[in-house]
Every structure is written in structure tokens, then in C-alpha cells.
Amino acid sequence: MDSGLTNLRLKWLGIDTQKEFVVYMRSDCPVCISEGFEALTRVMVRVGNTTIIATLNVIHSDLLARDEASLSTSAWNKLEAREGDEIHFSHLQPAQSMSRVRAKIYGETLERGDYDQIIADIIDHKYSTPELAAFVTSCAGERLQLDEIIALTRAMVSTGSRLQWNREIIADKHCVGGLPGNRTTPIIVAIAAVAGLAIPKTSSRAITSPAGTVDTMETMAPVNLSMDHVRQVVEQVGGCVVWGSGVNLSPADDILIGVERALDIDSEGQMIASVLSKKVAAGSTHVVIDMPVGPTAKVRTPEAAQQLSRYFELVADAIDLKVKVILTEGIQPVGRGIGPALEAADVLSVLRNDQDAPDDLRQRSLMLAGSLLELTGQAAEGDGPARADAILRSGKAWEKFYAICEAQGGFRIPGKAPYTREIKAGHSGFILSIDNRRLAKVAKLAGAPHDPTAGLMLQAVPGHRVESGQPLFTVHAETRGTLEYALEYIDTQPDILEITS
Structure with missing residues (x-):
């Protein structure tokens, strides 16, 4: 398919589609006419020696000439394209693993090999957005059995990069979410690092909430670090708070999160696979999980919390992670701010021991940090919160957090809305x-x-x-x-x- 009739020239349009690869062509261009391509067709796209799979968007205007095509910014960057480059196209065979997704939709239980194939095809961008949505939906509503969650987790772990550390214990903490303002992670990371733990905290951006840990951290320091930079930061100051996508940990999860965000769905089974696969990929060995429970939180009842906790612990055991799930109050927001910069202001006030710092955020952070110190053997059972409190009161946690921000690229004061x-x-x-x-x-x-x-x-x-x-x-x-x-x-x-x- 490299004849002049079906090759087009690239034109830059600067269209942002997040992580989705999209190619743009006129409906009357030679490729669409000769190959019968229609809108939303999945096609193989090649520039030079690099090939990707992209979704076709058809243009019915003079935005492009008949011999021109364009790419979304993510596809353009992936192909390292330049304006005027020749772009080639070919047909894409349907992803075979979609047959297993359809089986799941109709209630079948899938095997490890099925999830391996599905995740591999997702990583290779063989799924269209509707197909991704079908997979996400097929796993929602407690449709994943325990063995399936383990299989999905292992499949997600096996893709992407993995961080390796020369330590027996690598600490981590995660919150299942659903509680506005519950931004304890930066405080816990600082306390744990002061206590001598290595805590390379990688997080996702918000899925269904007004702020995620990374969104909040980004108002105070850069979070999009390379894997080498993450290693350098942790070796230098003991901890970090960075965006998991930047270091390519469990890349299938990043794709699925984009669909979950659009659907406003946070499936329990996929959440467990998402959280634990990224912990393993980050090299974590000991993880404390904060699970807020309340009538308008993500986990609404003690019964649901107990079941979810049990699944977390069983899946963690299957992949050799030591996990402690802590059920916390989820009746009302934590702290005063809700939103990245406003939550960052709360975090800074706690770390700096300000008199007007929100006490609920402080106490929750100390309790979780103390649990992590106990889990990792840095404090005796029952003594963790007191040791965490001493570290915070001493000012060393604030000094450590500032050092982490500086190592990640420089501390900055969160902005204010006009x-x-x-x-x-x-x-x-x-x-x-x-x-x-x-x-x-x-x-x-x-x-x-x-x-x-x-x-x-x-x-x-x-x-x-x-x-x-x-x-x-x-x-x-x-x-x-x-x-x-x-x-x-x-x-x-x-x-x-x-x-x-």
C-alpha cells in the first residue's frame, strides 16, 4: 500500500485527544476512496519505520487538502512525525480478544490467558474507544470473580516497566477514594521517608473526583518524571510523589482509567487490579490502604468494605504483596479544601504545623503513617502514630517534603483562583x-x-x-x-x- 495514490502528506492541526491515537483525512482523499475507509475505522498508520493503530476521523471541509492527512498530538508524538512527512495506511484486522470480552458481557468467567490477551491488545491500541468501554463495563458491578481479579492484576503487572530497588522493604500507601479532600499521601510520604523508609509513591490523576494525589502534588512540584529521575529522587531523599504514567507503570491501567473517567465508573475489581498492579510495578513490598466508608463515599457500607478489604488482601497475597487495609470514616470531607491547589494548601499547613491546620487531616495522616511504620517494622505495634506525630511536630516532615519537591524539579506555592x-x-x-x-x-x-x-x-x-x-x-x-x-x-x-x- 505504498503507491503514491494511497500515500498522503502530513499537516499539523494540533488536535488534542489525550492518549487516543486519531488520524484525520478528507472523505474524498485517495485513501478513503480506494480503501473504503469510513469514519471511526481502525487503521494501521506508518510514518517512516514506526507503526501505530489509530481511529479515523473523516473531514468534510477544506481543513485538509485531498493529498493531506493529520494526526492527534499523541499519535504525532508517538510517530515522531514532522510536517510534510509521508504517511502510509493499511487495514487492521479486528482484535481477536474481543470475542472474550463479549463472552464476559454475557456472564462467562474468563481465564488468565484471556486477560493476558485482552491486556496485550489494549496495550497495542487494538481496541477502539467503544471496545474499551465494553471491556470496562463488562467488569463493573461485581462481575469479576476473585480468580479473575488476580488474573487481571497479573496481566497488568506483566506489561510496562517495573522499578527495581536494592532494599528488602519498599513502602507505599493508597486510598480507594470517594472522600473529598482526603489528601494524606504527601504527608505520609514525608513522615515515612524521615523514618528511614523508601517510599516511591506513584499515583494516577483523578478519575471521578475533583483532585487526585498527582493533581494536588503538581501544584507544588513537577510530577511527570522519567524512571531514572524517580530512582534518583528516591535514592537522594527517600521518597517521591509522581505520576505513574510518566514512568510507564502498568500502561494498560492508564488507558482504562481514561475510559473509566469518561464513563464515571470505578469498578471494584478493576480498582483492585489497578492499585495492586501499580504497586508491584513500582517495586512496593508493604502497602497500607485507606478505605473510607460512608453513605456518600465510594464504599458505602461496612459490609461492602469488609468484602473489598478481603479481596484486596487475597489478591495481594497471590502476587506477594504485604497489604494492610484500614477502614476509616467516610461521612464527611477531610480538611477544608476540595480541588488540587486548595487541598495542597491544607497539606502544607499540616506539614508546617500551622495553628489553624485542619486537625482531621492531621490526625488521619498520623494514623495511616503510624500504621505504615508498624507494618514495615519501623515502629512496634501500637506505637506507630506516636512516632509519626513526633516526626511531624519536629518539623522534619516539612523539611523532607520540601526536599522531595526540590528533587522532583522545584517547590512552588499553589496558586489561587481569581x-x-x-x-x-x-x-x-x-x-x-x-x-x-x-x-x-x-x-x-x-x-x-x-x-x-x-x-x-x-x-x-x-x-x-x-x-x-x-x-x-x-x-x-x-x-x-x-x-x-x-x-x-x-x-x-x-x-x-x-x-x-
Whole structure:
């Protein structure tokens, strides 16, 4: 298929499709006509000696000439393309593993080999976006059996890079999410590193929340580090907080997370495989898992938490990880800020031992850090929180965190949003409850996590009395438009914070 009739010239359009590879051609170009390509066809694309699989988007305008094609930025970078390069096309055979995905959709239990093939095809970009969505959906709603979660985890571990360390113990911590503002990780990493542990913390960006650990950390330091840079940072200062995608750990997970984010789905089985595969890929040996439980948290009941904890521990045991799951309160947000920069401000206030630092964030961080110290043998059973507290009070945790930021590329102060609006109580009374999910939606409508300074600052919590007109929370936004989106939603949700009459 290298004849002049079916080769096109590349033109740069600068279209961002995240990680999805997309190729753009006119409907009347020689390739579309001769090969019968239609919109959303999956095609093999070659520039020079590099080949990728991309989804075709058809253009019905003069944006491209008949002999021109373009690529999404991710595809352009992958192919190391230059404007004017010749681009070649060929047909793609359907991914054979899709037959096993269809089997899963109809209720079959898949084997290890099935998941190996599925994950391999996902890594090779053989799945279209609808096919990825089908796989994600087929695994949702407790449809994965324990053996399947183990098989999926192992398949994800076997792809991508793995960090190797010259230590017997590599510590880590993870939160299953669902609780706004629960940004304990940077504090725990700093405390653990002071205690002498190696803790190379790799995280994903937010999936369904207003901020993930990486989104928050990025407001204070660079997070997109190479694998060599990660090793250098950990060897130099003992810990890091970086984006897992930057070091190519469990790359299938990064692809699946993009689909989960779009669908607003966080499947329990895939979550376990996602978390534990990245821990193994990062070289972790001992992991503490924070599992908030509450009626509007991700895990809603103690019964669901017990089952999920058991699965985490069984899968971890199967892949030689030492895991301790800790059930924590998930009734209300942690700290005051919700959104990357606002949560970073809370983290810094705790690390610096500020008098007005949110005590709930401080206490939760100490409890989890203490558990990690006990799990790794750095503290006797029951003594972990006290040792963590001593490290934090001494100021050494703040010094360590600053050193980590500097080693990752330089510490910076989180920014502030230009637009804010106070949301006030309509009447006096006691706050009975907070709906975590709807409060998180306010922050997302305000622009978080895409806009790092967007989100909200909480000024009242359950159990406190408020007077009519007293601020409940303040919405922060980077544009007037996103502020209005959040305010319009708030107007339709008067009981996000339920107040007694």
C-alpha cells in the first residue's frame, strides 16, 4: 500500500485527544476512496519505520487538502512525525480478544490467558474507544470473580516497566477514594521517608473526583518524571510523589482509567487490579490502604468494605504483596479544601504545623503513617502514630517534603483562583450531614481538577451550628463561566449540607 495514490502528506492541526491515537483525512482523499475507509475505522498508520493503530476521523471541509492527512498530538508524538512527512495506511484486522470480552458481557468467567490477551491488545491500541468501554463495563458491578481479579492484576503487572530497588522493604500507601479532600499521601510520604523508609509513591490523576494525589502534588512540584529521575529522587531523599504514567507503570491501567473517567465508573475489581498492579510495578513490598466508608463515599457500607478489604488482601497475597487495609470514616470531607491547589494548601499547613491546620487531616495522616511504620517494622505495634506525630511536630516532615519537591524539579506555592463566591446558610440550625458526592460535583463543575486552583473551601462541618447568612463553603473558579456552572448546580441542590430547621 505504498503507491503514491494511497500515500498522503502530513499537516499539523494540533488536535488534542489525550492518549487516543486519531488520524484525520478528507472523505474524498485517495485513501478513503480506494480503501473504503469510513469514519471511526481502525487503521494501521506508518510514518517512516514506526507503526501505530489509530481511529479515523473523516473531514468534510477544506481543513485538509485531498493529498493531506493529520494526526492527534499523541499519535504525532508517538510517530515522531514532522510536517510534510509521508504517511502510509493499511487495514487492521479486528482484535481477536474481543470475542472474550463479549463472552464476559454475557456472564462467562474468563481465564488468565484471556486477560493476558485482552491486556496485550489494549496495550497495542487494538481496541477502539467503544471496545474499551465494553471491556470496562463488562467488569463493573461485581462481575469479576476473585480468580479473575488476580488474573487481571497479573496481566497488568506483566506489561510496562517495573522499578527495581536494592532494599528488602519498599513502602507505599493508597486510598480507594470517594472522600473529598482526603489528601494524606504527601504527608505520609514525608513522615515515612524521615523514618528511614523508601517510599516511591506513584499515583494516577483523578478519575471521578475533583483532585487526585498527582493533581494536588503538581501544584507544588513537577510530577511527570522519567524512571531514572524517580530512582534518583528516591535514592537522594527517600521518597517521591509522581505520576505513574510518566514512568510507564502498568500502561494498560492508564488507558482504562481514561475510559473509566469518561464513563464515571470505578469498578471494584478493576480498582483492585489497578492499585495492586501499580504497586508491584513500582517495586512496593508493604502497602497500607485507606478505605473510607460512608453513605456518600465510594464504599458505602461496612459490609461492602469488609468484602473489598478481603479481596484486596487475597489478591495481594497471590502476587506477594504485604497489604494492610484500614477502614476509616467516610461521612464527611477531610480538611477544608476540595480541588488540587486548595487541598495542597491544607497539606502544607499540616506539614508546617500551622495553628489553624485542619486537625482531621492531621490526625488521619498520623494514623495511616503510624500504621505504615508498624507494618514495615519501623515502629512496634501500637506505637506507630506516636512516632509519626513526633516526626511531624519536629518539623522534619516539612523539611523532607520540601526536599522531595526540590528533587522532583522545584517547590512552588499553589496558586489561587481569581473568582470566588460564598455559599451561605439559608437559615440557622445544626449541620446534620454532608453529601460528599454532590459536594465533589460542585468542585468539578467549578473546574477541578482540570483547573488546578478551582474547587471549594469548606467552612462548616456536621455537628456545628450555623446562623442564617453564615458561610458554608466558598466556590473557587478560574473563569466566570465555570463559576456560574457550579452556582447553577448549587441552586438546584439546597441540601448538599443538611441543616436542621
